[in-house]
Amino acid sequence: MQHPTRRRTLGGILAIAATAALALTGCAPGQSSPGSTAAAGSSSGALKPVKIQLQWYKQAQFAGYIEAVKQGYFKDEGLDVTLVDGGADIVPQTQLSTNKVDYAVAWVPKALASIEQGAQITDVAQIFQKSGTLQISMKSKDVGSVAAFKGKNVGSWGYGNEFELYAGMTKAGLDPAKDVKVVQQAFDMKGFLAGDIDTAQAMTYNEYAQVLESENPKTGKLFQPSDLNVVNWSDDGVGMYQDALWANSGKLASDTAYQAQTTKVVKAVLKGWMYARDNAEKTATDVVASGSQLGASHQLWQTNEVNKLVWPSPDGIGMIDKTLWDRTVSIAKTTKNGSGATVITKDPPATAYTNEYVEKALAELKSDGDDVTGSSFEPISVTLKKGGA
Structure with a gap:
């Protein structure tokens, strides 16, 4: 799939996005080339082969999964896990529902759309406890609030990554179809840095860092948070x-x-995320070694920022909070894109999520003395280098 950098309106693109299987992850825009196609555990015949589909190519967004392989947590559960790289033309939830893989990583609203289209999938561990999506602008553009988007070129990746953007504009009293010019944002920050996009989508752990890794032509130094x-x-x-x-x-x-296998997979994954929490620097190194095409300082930043989305988890990592789930469903049912379509038209079935397996996994981890809440978690300080090197 091509991701054009030229500016254009998104009416048709977002209509496709709302009804397609929502191929891209929001997580991953900005990675220019794939890493290796899979990271496998031991091939011992005594282990059960299992495939987990990632949303994108390997990066610290998937640190817990990478460390569950690296540290042998899957092996401890009798599993030989392969992490299958995602990509622009891969829909994780479709891979799962058609039995091409055993498990998949996906954003909830995208999965809800796939469920409404017939995918038989269930959220068995909610790793991220909050959204990592931002809308950023240069201070010089004077777009300091959502209301200030009016009349501006508003960048959006589309393909299922735009729903919070549209919900935010609607909440601010803007009609996304009339009050702003929504333009196709490429899966990098070149259009934003060139000034073609007034306010751009960015993940806290990826594109925001890409801007801060770039040189400000006015100062000859890297951009600073104060510039945005x-x-x-x-x-x-x-x-x-x-x-x-x-x-x-x-x-x-x-x-x-x-x-039974699902409980084992969830347990190992949660343990991987606990390792990533407690060993951010080592995790970033492991992510780079796993095949990431983004550099060491970028991956350390990403590990740190992703940890902020996971920890603390007061109810235990992976637990699905019904209030937050219901809010996601409500936004998915009521937010319209430029073509008037919503993410979903009705409540998802009861099978859309369950805490059964994560509760079993947490019980085992607690009995082992593991810290499953991260109540004392503190992020580290990360210095980005030019180009994320």
Whole structure:
């Protein structure tokens, strides 16, 4: 799939986005080339082969999964796990529902749209507890609030990454179809840095850092946070649940071996995220070694920022908060894009999520003495280098 850098309106593009299987992750825009296609654990015949589909190419957004392989947590559960790279033409939830993989990582609103279209998938561990999506602008553009988007060129990746943006504009009293010019944002920050986009989408852990890794031509130094205005959709009240681990609903309903395996997979994944929390520097190094095409300082930044989206987890990492789930569903049902379509038209079925497997995994981890809440978590300080090197 091509991701054009030229500016154009998104009426047609976002209409496709709302009804397609929502291929891109919001997580990953900005990575220019793929890493290796998979990272496998031991090939021992005693281990059960399992495939987990990532949303994008390997980066610290998936640090917990990478460390679960690296540290042998999957092996400890009797599993030989392969992490399957995502990409622009891969829809994780479709890969899962068509049995090409055993589990998948996907944003909740995108998965909800796929469920409404017939995908039989279940959220079995909600890893990210809040949204990492921002809308950023240069201070010189004077776009310091959502209301100030009026009349501006508003960048959007589309393909399912735009729902918080549209919810935020609607909340601010703007008609996205009339009051702003929504333009196709490429999966990098070149258009933003060139000044073609007044306010651009960015993930806290990726594109925001890409700007801060870039040289400000006016100063000859890297851009600083003080050079930017930032709208954080979580702070704005329209943040939606993002990265979660999904399982096959049909197998959960009828296959006792798959049920037991799911508890094991969830346990290992949660343990991987605990390792990433407590070993950020080592994790960033491991992510780079796993095949990431983004540099060491960028991956350390990303590890740190992703940890902020996961920790603390007061109810235990992976637990799905019904209030936050219901808010995501409500936004998905009511927010319209430029063509008037919503993410979903009705409430998802009861099988869309369950805490059953994460509760079992947490019980085992607690009995082992593991810190499953991260109540004392403190982020580290990261210095970005030019180009994320």
